[in-house]
Amino acid sequence: MIARNFIDLFTRAAGITPALNVGRKEGQVRFVTDSSLKSEAYLLEITPEQILIKASDTKGFSMPCNLSANSCLLP
Numbered sequence: 001m002i003a004r005n006f007i008d009l010f011t012r013a014a015g016i017t018p019a020l021n022v023g024r025k026e027g028q029v030r031f032v033t034d035s036s037l038k039s040e041a042y043l044l045e046i047t048p049e050q051i052l053i054k055a056s057d058t059k060g061f062s063m064p065c066n067l068s069a070n071s072c073l074l075p
Contacts, residue, residue, distance in 0.1 A: 002061050003031055006053075018051065029053075031061055 003020055007029060011017045018028035027050065034054040037043065042061065043054040055061045 002058070003029065010051075031055075 007018060007020050010029070020027065020029060029051045030053070032052065032054045033056065034043065035056050037054060037056040037060060039057050040059040041055065043052075045052040045054075053061060
């Protein structure tokens with residue numbers, strides 16, 4: 001759900017729809033669990049090839065895009 005909402009927000013903001021591959025190590029947008037991060041923390045890495053979002057929990061994955069307000073907080 002979080003990934004699909006992120007893709008929808010990205011499409012509205014950028015005008016392109018990145019590929020979403022669930023459970024694969026490749027894709028234009030990747031959500032990766034990283035237990036070394038604190039709760040609600042996230043790491044965002046953007047390259048020309050992909051957007052990588054790492055978090056330790058659902059709260060962290062929700063932080064880059066404030067889904068309840070439906071507004072993107074990405075830099």
